[in-house]
Amino acid sequence: MNAIVGTLVILVALLSVLVVGLLRSHAEIVRALHDLGVNLDPDAPDGTFRAASPSVAASRRPTVSDVGPDATLEGVALPTSGRLVVAHDLAGATPDGGAAVVSVSGRPGLTLVAFLSTGCGTCADFWSAFRTPPTLGGETVRLVIVTRSPAAESPSSVAELAPEHGLVVMSDEAFDDHGVAAAPYFVLVDGADGSVVGEGSAAGWVQLKALLQRAAADAGWVADRRSRRDLLNAGSRQRQVDQALAEAGIYPGDPSLTAES
């Protein structure tokens, strides 16, 4: 009898050690995945984005050591390593054969710099979404799309996808200046001083918009005469409704708004 009890005790002890080992291994795997940018929390937004405090954002410009590895995960680029920085002016060719310089500082409002490619599958959602001017907190955000230079991207393909309202600059230098390893990647810039409010990527526009909104709020960015609550709540229900309708292609005067069922 004692031998049986003793054997069972040893067996339970061994199983306990095994379970603890498995749990520890699982935790290490989850931690490793998190470090790679994968968040297994089902409630977490589908993207990799981070906000910058204004003081950190304005602290310094990027160096080579700030640039992260050329890593993507399911088409979503990871934020560059190192601290967030001041955005650089964007200069390069335009899809129509011209050239442009876009200054991202010294002007009011937010500028969304979208690093996109014509060939990446994840980018397709953003090209499509940007046919409607992007908004944040109910306010239109200036959109500047950056692609690789004409040596790497077809200008005619870019022109075909480019929204009418958004400036497009084709520049490898802009990718390098901002440490962007892979598209899609986004940098939200406060035009007042050119500081980076947030940067990162997401799997789609809906997810990115939520991340941008959070980054703007975290950075304490508040538009003129607008409270943080307004920024987060899109000002008013009326504005939210108008925005949702506009995103669905329904504008004031649309027959569907007055049609009788």
Add this chain to the structure above:
Amino acid sequence: MTVLAAHGFALTVPRGWDARIRLPVAQSVAAPPSMRTEEVVPMGGTTNPILHATTMMLPAIVGDYGGGAVERLGPHDAFVAIVGFDVEAAKTALFARRGIPTLREANFRPATQQRVLAGASGTQSFFQAANRPYCLYVVVGRHALRRSVIPRCNELLRGLRFT
């Protein structure tokens, strides 16, 4: 500062300016839906090189002479357009002046705008450079404040070369 070069322009862009050089393609003027005509629609706009620069955010779509942009100028903003003309025009008296002019306060008048905007003013000059004719058209957002804006415009123009 960044150097922007295309279509015969080489512009050193001072910090705080947006600038774009383009060579427009011939486009038909969109007929209003109510027109319902089979007539040949006239062609609109120049097909010569255009340089636009502004101290504000340059919109994606801007008319040759700033339509779509000048309406958004703030009190301390300026819009500069350099519009190329057909090479043959360089032989005419209108383009006899050689080299890009320096802007002066006296050049600006509220009436010198393609479409008069309250409070704003503009100036227009014709010249030739590198044997090509150009028009310089500048609008400042607030006529009363032009003294503070014109030096910035002249700084921009000093950085322009014709190739």
